[in-house]
Amino acid sequence: GAGVSQSPSNKVTEKGKDVELRCDPISGHTALYWYRQSLGQGLEFLIYFQGNSAPDKSGLPSDRFSAERTGGSVSTLTIQRTQQEDSAVYLCASNNIPGVTEAFFGQGTRLTVV
Amino acid sequence: EDQVTQSPEALRLQEGESSSLNCSYTVSGLRGLFWYRQDPGKGPEFLFTLYSAGEEKEKERLKATLTKKESFLHITAPKPEDSATYLCAVLITSGTYKYIFGTGTRLKVLA
Numbered sequence: 001g002a003g004v005s006q007s008p009s010n011k012v013t014e015k016g017k018d019v020e021l022r023c024d025p026i027s028g029h030t031a032l033y034w035y036r037q038s039l040g041q042g043l044e045f046l047i048y049f050q051g052n053s054a055p056d057k058s059g060l061p062s063d064r065f066s067a068e069r070t071g072g073s074v075s076t077l078t079i080q081r082t083q084q085e086d087s088a089v090y091l092c093a094s095n096n097i098p099g100v101t102e103a104f105f106g107q108g109t110r111l112t113v114v
Numbered sequence: 115e116d117q118v119t120q121s122p123e124a125l126r127l128q129e130g131e132s133s134s135l136n137c138s139y140t141v142s143g144l145r146g147l148f149w150y151r152q153d154p155g156k157g158p159e160f161l162f163t164l165y166s167a168g169e170e171k172e173k174e175r176l177k178a179t180l181t182k183k184e185s186f187l188h189i190t191a192p193k194p195e196d197s198a199t200y201l202c203a204v205l206i207t208s209g210t211y212k213y214i215f216g217t218g219t220r221l222k223v224l225a
Contacts (some may be wrong), residue, residue, distance in 0.1 A: 004157075028153035031211065042118075042217035043158070043201070046212060056210035091157055098211040102148050 002026075004106035006092050012084055018085050021077045021109045025094030030106045033103060034067060038088045046090075049075060050098060082093045116141040120202055120216035127223050130191045135219045137202030138184040146205040147185050148213065151198045158201055161187075192223045197200050 005024040013019050025032050036048040045059040051068045062065070064082075069075040079086055089110050093103035115202035121136045125189040139147070146165050150158035154201055162171040171178045175196065199220045203213040 002159045014225060033212065035215075040217075043203075043213075043215040045212050045214070048212055050211075056212060058210075059212075093157075093213075099145060099205070102146075102160045102163050104160060105150075107155075107157045 004104055005010030005092055005104035006090075006094055008109060009107060010110045010112075012114060015084060015113055016081055018078065018080045019032070019082055019111065021076045021079075021090050023077070023086060023094075025073060025075070026104060027073075027095075028049035029094035029096045029104075030072065031095050031103075032069060033093045034075070034077050034095065035091045036088045037091060037108070043091065045056070048098075060103050079111075082111075084113050087111055087113045094101070116204070116214050118202060118207055118216040120200075120219050122219060123217070124220040125222070127137065127189075127192055127221070129193055129223055129225050132188070132190045132192070134189070135187040135200055135221070136184060137187070137216055138217055139185075139202075139204050141206055141210045141214070143206060144204055145207045147180055147181050148203045148205065149176075149185070149187055150201040152201055152218070153198050161200075181198050189221070190222075194223045194225050197221055197223045 007022045032049040035043040048056040064080045067077045089108040091108045093105045095103040118139045149161040152158045162178040167182045199218040201218045203215045
């Protein structure tokens with residue numbers, strides 16, 4: 001596609017439920033990143049994919065968070081047993097030359113845990 | 115520890131009143147500095163990449179500059195449509211590739 005696409009754009013879930021957030025990167029981009037943005041905060045790094053591998057998962061806040069990428073394209077971020085503190089905007093970005101070029105972001109998924 | 119600090123947190127300008135936003139950083143192995151614009155409810159939109167001290171980039175009313183410790187985003191004769199949050203990020207490549215973001219400057223330009 002022309003840009004990074006994320007779905008859903010909004011998600012309201014009950015505390016304790018699992019959620020899946022999807023990211024479709026720009027076609028041909030080998031690197032993919034997930035970030036979290038809480039209200040009034042900067043972007044917090046979660047995980048970096050190169051192809052289908054995740055060389056850096058250091059930003060995942062707990063073992064309730066996991067992510068995978070298949071076919072070097074679509075990525076899914078899964079949050080199990082959601083908590084209220086998980087409420088945030090989850091942003092996905094991709095780029096074609098990791099370590100050199102800028103990353104392009106999607107519109108984000110706004111997650112609200114009630 | 116790698117860190118990016120932006121100032122001011124918020125800035126209100128009158129239309130036509132030029133100003134500068136600051137991004138200071140302490141990182142090991144800087145590979146690039148990036149400026150983004152973020153509108154409410156949207157993802158960050160890429161503006162500029164700077165790779166070495168002394169480099170400058172311009173786009174319309176915006177000009178980004180880079181030194182060894184900080185970057186400035188100069189806004190000349192701003193218009194209300196320039197109102198947004200401006201984010202600065204550094205790219206680190208020691209053992210991984212990731213962008214470390216500052217918390218941004220919220221700019222409001224009044225007509």
